[in-house]
Amino acid sequence: MARSLGRVCLGFHRLGALSSAPPPPSLLTSSRSVRTIFAPAILGLPSFFSKPRDFSLPNSSWGSEMMRLYKHYNSQCEVEMEGGEKQEGPWQRLPSYNRFLKYATGGVYLSKIIQSKARLFTRNNRDTGATFEYVLFFNSEEQKCVAIFQAGHLLEGPPGHVHGGAIATMIDTVVGAHANIVSGPVVTANLNINYRRPIPLGSTLVIESSLIKKEGKKVFITCKVTSSDGSKLHTDTTALFVSINISHLLLGS
Numbered sequence: 001m002a003r004s005l006g007r008v009c010l011g012f013h014r015l016g017a018l019s020s021a022p023p024p025p026s027l028l029t030s031s032r033s034v035r036t037i038f039a040p041a042i043l044g045l046p047s048f049f050s051k052p053r054d055f056s057l058p059n060s061s062w063g064s065e066m067m068r069l070y071k072h073y074n075s076q077c078e079v080e081m082e083g084g085e086k087q088e089g090p091w092q093r094l095p096s097y098n099r100f101l102k103y104a105t106g107g108v109y110l111s112k113i114i115q116s117k118a119r120l121f122t123r124n125n126r127d128t129g130a131t132f133e134y135v136l137f138f139n140s141e142e143q144k145c146v147a148i149f150q151a152g153h154l155l156e157g158p159p160g161h162v163h164g165g166a167i168a169t170m171i172d173t174v175v176g177a178h179a180n181i182v183s184g185p186v187v188t189a190n191l192n193i194n195y196r197r198p199i200p201l202g203s204t205l206v207i208e209s210s211l212i213k214k215e216g217k218k219v220f221i222t223c224k225v226t227s228s229d230g231s232k233l234h235t236d237t238t239a240l241f242v243s244i245n246i247s248h249l250l251l252g253s
């Protein structure tokens with residue numbers, strides 16, 4: 001698949017955090033790169049706006065495995081050419097904010113308080129390291145998405161181990177981001193997870209998704225959760241996403 005296609009932006013995270021009106025649908029499926037779309041000049045924003053926090057950057061709760069894997073993929077986001085010139089590498093780190101679209105209501109009545117306080121489920125804990133610590137990378141040539149995930153102590157299900165719903169949340173996040181990059185706005189229609197081995201709390205995991213096929217409105221993706229060294233398979237998943245019209249989320253149908 002053409003590389004430019006994979007350089008699809010998730011720029012509306014940023015837009016949603018800063019703008020007072022929903023971005024035009026054309027921006028949501030733009031094929032411009034994350035780096036390009038995030039430039040304040042393109043958004044027409046004055047430079048005095050403070051940047052919203054990007055949760056996918058390292059913080060003090062990240063353990064050595066999390067940091068090792070982060071550096072491994074991050075170092076491949078930009079490569080140095082002969083002569084010292086820098087170029088985009090095979091991987092792209094996807095920034096992550098805690099709200100995509102500030103004024104999306106899903107087409108139903110939401111009170112002003114709910115609208116203003118709504119936050120992305122996986123990015124809503126102020127106690128860093130307690131729940132979902134993760135960073136996503138995308139490789140457009142290989143059509144793969146990889147998340148490095150450190151499972152915090154508040155995600156307990158079976159004693160000492162991660163709750164299956166928390167694992168499903170992370171899988172949905174990775175395959176959802178992947179499907180969105182491939183196809184624009186989508187929702188999960190089916191998520192089929194085989195839980196093979198329990199995951200100890202505090203573990204660092206690699207979640208890797210691969211595109212199987214696109215068929216009209218449908219996107220089929222598979223996903224594996226493994227230990228950080230790849231030696232243990234914790235889950236394998238097949239997922240189906242279906243394209244939606246973004247205006248349904250913004251305005252209702």
Ligand SMILES: CCCCCCCC/C=C\CCCCCCCC(=O)SCCNC(=O)CCNC(=O)[C@H](O)C(C)(C)COP(=O)(O)OP(=O)(O)OC[C@H]1O[C@@H](n2cnc3c(N)ncnc32)[C@H](O)[C@@H]1OP(=O)(O)O
Pocket residue numbers: 010100172173174176177180185186187188189190216217218240242243244249
């Ligand atoms: C969300 C907006 C996008 C923003 C994403 C930003 C990404 C940012 C990056 C990262 C961060 C986080 C990322 C998180 C991601 C999380 C995603 C979620 O959790 S989404 C919430 C849970 N999902 C729902 O609530 C869906 C509820 N269901 C529906 O809305 C509908 O049922 C829908 C749209 C899935 C299907 O609606 P119909 O059935 O009216 O659509 P028809 O056009 O008839 O179906 C299209 C094709 O799909 C098949 N299909 C539909 N549902 C199926 C199913 N469950 N199993 C098998 N096939 C199914 C149908 O048979 C049809 O196939 P044929 O074209 O005829 O071949």
